[in-house]
Amino acid sequence: MQQTIDVMAVCRAGGEAQRAGAKAEAAQAFQAAVSFLRQYIAAGDAESALALEAAIYESFVKSVEDEDHYERCFSLWRDDLAALGRRYRRPPAVAPVAPGRIGFVFLNGVVLGHTEVLFRLLEFRDRAAVEPRLYSFNGCSPDFAARAQALGVGVEVFPERSRWSGPPDGFLPRLRWLQETFARNGDTTAVWLSAPVTSSFALAMGIAPVQVFWSLRYHPVRLPEIDGYVTYGSWGESERTFHGQRWTVCPVPLALERRAIARADIEKLRAQFPQRVLLGTLARYEKIASPVFLECVARVLERHPGCGYLWTGQQRHAGIDAFFRERGLADRCHFVGWVDTALFGAALDLFLESFPLGCGITGYQAMAAGVPLLSFLEPNTVFGMRYWKEARPRESLDDYPVLCARSPDEYVELASRMLTDAAFRAQWIARESRFYEEEAGGSARYSARYFDTLLKSAEAKCSRS
DSSP, X not given: OHHXXXXXXXXXXHHHHHHTTOHHHHHHHHHHHHHHXXXXXXXXXXXXXXXXXXXXXXXXXXXXXXXXXXHHHHTTTHHHHHHHHHTTOOOOSSOSOOTTEEEEXXXXXXXXXXXXXXXXXXXXXXXXXXXXXXXXXXXXXXXXXXXXXXXXXXXXXXXXXXXXXXXXXXXXXHHHHHHHHHHHHTOOEEEEESOXXXXXXXXXXXXXSEEEEEOSSOOOOOOTTOOEEEXXXXXXXXXXXXXXXXXXXXXXXXXXXXXXXXXXXXXXXXXXXXXXXXXXXXXXXXXXXXXXXXXXXXXXXXXXXXXXXXXXXXXXXXXXXXHHHHTTOGGGEEEOOSOOHHXXXXXXXXXXXXXXXXXXXXXXXXHHTTOOEEEESSTBSHHHHHHHHXXXXXXXXXXXXSEEESSHHHHHHHHHHHHHOHHHHHHHHXXXXXXXXXXXXXXXXXXXXXXXXXXXXXXXXXXXX
């Protein structure tokens, strides 16, 4: 027990070092934590291994938004943790005979970006063909439950102990509950939603007769027990390959319902900041902490001294703060916390999308409010999620309806022009507003393609059973 407490402290300290840019100290802590993790796996201590994997993920993995970083980290324990999970495998209680019975697995039942995407897909599902259910093995917020109920979708939540009945249950009881509840409900397909942590063990132990991993970020998970791999992409793509594994592309709807924002609320918000012109990025701080993106933001602010910059996150990021201080920009860069992104997006003069990982829903919210967005030519940005395959060979992106840069230098130039050229700005506001309207009206086709992909995975498994 003392060893577990110690290694958790190592993870916390290492995470703080990583956010502060102390790379050597962070690397040393990471190596120590992974060594402990491998010891737990070798000893067959599944509960400690799962708890430590979660701590390593929070402290060291998710703080660096990069495909190769995720692969390098998970490759250090993925296969061994899956082998440990197979010791807990049980034969499916039901044969996979009902392809439309689909359960979506959440680590936490809270409304975040990936949850919004799923709710949008569920709203436009073919109700005669798809019988969905949501599973959360770590709590459920009232908003999450209410949204699911409004869509006619059931929710299963792990029954937490009361504070009088003993210590809280760990990972293994929750995963056992997941197995048993899927079997009791007769749900054929388990769709693991996006977060790779815990998934190698859980999917290896078996949740349902058919198992699908749906990634809206990175792709470090692959196992013989996974029957389908689904990822994001543009409409012209059918598949992408990550680390030798082929994934089926299902574009996702990011244009949610337009929300009217009162002008008085926007003016009240803007009055909190001293600068007359406000740029901003509304995203997790892990996205904003991209060095090449921050360099572009700094160059834009240095070129336009009358501008302020708003950035978000669940907590302050020491590395971002230090970067702006070193560039002499700290007094113009305002950390605003975890905010109402529709309101803050509407209050900006220019939304600077982060890259290489973009902002998704929050970028669309800005466009919905008539605020121009500057994207970047990467597969995970607003532009790339829609046009990646067809746009990459192009020397010019002027024909597309989203303003997009192909290099950091072009990003800075386009941002500057958006701030100084009124005609250019008006043109792009109009184009991106039309783009938003078209995307918001196309949710049914996103839903049809997505659920057709899941049904095909289940039908293929059913035919082999």
